[in-house]
Amino acid sequence: MKAGPLQAARLVMVRDLRLAFRKPSQLLQPLMFFMIVATLFPLTLTPELSRLRDAAPGVLWVGALLSSLLALEFLFREDAQDGTLEQFALSGQSLTWMLFAKTCVHWLLTGLPLALSAPVAAVGLGVPAEAMWSVVAALALGGFALSLIGAISAGLTLGARRGGVLLSLLTLPLAVPILVFGADATQRAITGGEIAPPMYLLGAIAVLGVTLAPLAAAAAVRIGLE
Amino acid sequence: MATWTWFHRFGSPPWVYGFAARWAPWFGGAAVLSMLIALYGGLILAPPDYQQKDAFRIVYIHAPVATMSMAVYSTMAVAAAVGLIWRMKVAHAAAAACAPIGAWFTVATLATGMLWGKPMWGAYWVWDPRLTSELVLLFLYFGYMGLRAGIEDPQKADKASAVLAIVGAVNIPIIKYSVNWWNSLHQPATRLIGEADMDWSMVWPLLLMLAAFFLYFGWVMLIRLRAELLRRERNASWVREVVA
Numbered sequence: 001m002k003a004g005p006l007q008a009a010r011l012v013m014v015r016d017l018r019l020a021f022r023k024p025s026q027l028l029q030p031l032m033f034f035m036i037v038a039t040l041f042p043l044t045l046t047p048e049l050s051r052l053r054d055a056a057p058g059v060l061w062v063g064a065l066l067s068s069l070l071a072l073e074f075l076f077r078e079d080a081q082d083g084t085l086e087q088f089a090l091s092g093q094s095l096t097w098m099l100f101a102k103t104c105v106h107w108l109l110t111g112l113p114l115a116l117s118a119p120v121a122a123v124g125l126g127v128p129a130e131a132m133w134s135v136v137a138a139l140a141l142g143g144f145a146l147s148l149i150g151a152i153s154a155g156l157t158l159g160a161r162r163g164g165v166l167l168s169l170l171t172l173p174l175a176v177p178i179l180v181f182g183a184d185a186t187q188r189a190i191t192g193g194e195i196a197p198p199m200y201l202l203g204a205i206a207v208l209g210v211t212l213a214p215l216a217a218a219a220a221v222r223i224g225l226e
Numbered sequence: 227m228a229t230w231t232w233f234h235r236f237g238s239p240p241w242v243y244g245f246a247a248r249w250a251p252w253f254g255g256a257a258v259l260s261m262l263i264a265l266y267g268g269l270i271l272a273p274p275d276y277q278q279k280d281a282f283r284i285v286y287i288h289a290p291v292a293t294m295s296m297a298v299y300s301t302m303a304v305a306a307a308v309g310l311i312w313r314m315k316v317a318h319a320a321a322a323a324c325a326p327i328g329a330w331f332t333v334a335t336l337a338t339g340m341l342w343g344k345p346m347w348g349a350y351w352v353w354d355p356r357l358t359s360e361l362v363l364l365f366l367y368f369g370y371m372g373l374r375a376g377i378e379d380p381q382k383a384d385k386a387s388a389v390l391a392i393v394g395a396v397n398i399p400i401i402k403y404s405v406n407w408w409n410s411l412h413q414p415a416t417r418l419i420g421e422a423d424m425d426w427s428m429v430w431p432l433l434l435m436l437a438a439f440f441l442y443f444g445w446v447m448l449i450r451l452r453a454e455l456l457r458r459e460r461n462a463s464w465v466r467e468v469v470a
Contacts, residue, residue, distance in 0.1 A: 173394075208400075
């Protein structure tokens with residue numbers, strides 16, 4: 001009996017999660033990176049919390065973007081090298097669904113933990129305690145959109161010899177809207193404003209990403225495997 | 227489907243090579259001629275602006291190249307999509323030929339904008355939405371060219387960069403909207419036709435200059451396309467005949 005696309009996606013998710021938890025050190029790396037970046041800003045900018053508070057949205061979002069990029073390199077590369085992606089493509093199952101599952105795992109393992117641990121960095125940046133839930137929510141939602149966009153560029157750079165810098169070059173311009181709305185939501189949370197408008201827009205981008213990004217990523221991976 | 231046969235000829239590299247050779251001089255001549263007339267109209271005939279004096283005249287370069295920077299991206303994305311969907315080698319070559327031209331138009335837009343911004347706004351650079359989206363457009367061009375250069379297999383490079391061009395085209399309106407989220411310093415777009423904000427003596431050189439830059443793009447694009455076709459088809463027999 002042939003499994004449906006949802007079942008295939010579920011199996012890919014379970015497999016990726018299991019593989020990731022076998023290498024816990026790799027799991028923690030993006031998180032550590034994010035914390036270090038957040039620490040460098042007070043050291044280079046100013047130790048004054050009132051001034052750091054103005055820079056906090058930028059620090060949090062640029063840090064989140066960079067650590068998401070760092071983990072993106074491993075999204076498809078290992079599976080492409082050992083032939084797993086080829087098996088996926090030949091399995092007769094929908095590659096779109098399987099890559100969407102991989103992208104979701106990428107978010108579960110980098111975007112979500114990063115959002116959940118962001119309050120630690122945010123406290124150091126002078127973000128008031130009552131803004132924390134909004135900061136976490138915005139980073140979680142924006143991180144999901146970042147993972148979806150990143151999946152496209154990770155797929156596109158599969159064929160390139162040195163993917164690292166290229167991956168950033170492709171992803172950063174495409175990530176501009178997410179950063180603008182995400183940082184705006186964080187800014188509003190810190191100043192006690194209404195965060196709903198930028199959050200709706202972030203949500204809209206995430207929905208658009210869910211609809212289109214896995215298709216584009218599947219097309220990109222197919223090209224890379226040819 | 228006899229009406230469609232003209233389209234199929236564009237799938238043949240030798241035919242397009244010859245076509246580009248025939249048309250490039252016409253585009254070039256028309257571009258130079260219209261550019262000279264438009265420059266005369268814009269720099270000498272048009273009266274100085276009542277507010278900006280002679281400094282406004284940079285608009286005759288700035289506005290057309292800004293339009294071109296976006297028009298070339300659309301052309302590139304359409305060519306890339308045609309190449310991806312109908313597996314047309316010539317369309318991929320055309321997309322590849324477009325990218326550096328578009329990137330240069332974008333650089334020219336930013337440079338002329340900065341030169342104008344210094345006396346008018348008091349700063350070479352301000353983080354205005356239109357400037358910012360133009361800068362992001364430049365990065366999109368860089369990404370496209372970087373991806374092309376990064377993949378060794380030419381067919382893979384064609385297809386991967388085509389996917390990127392299409393993804394970028396979908397994303398550009400969202401980028402535009404997101405940077406408009408900030409408030410704008412840039413003057414709103416000027417109406418040229420109908421209830422015009424500018425006098426006709428200032429408008430016609432601008433429109434002619436825009437046409438001139440389109441022709442210029444056609445010219446440079448055809449030359450680049452020929453070079454691109456020669457490079458890609460270097461092992462084909464028709465190239466040997468052409469070169470010999």
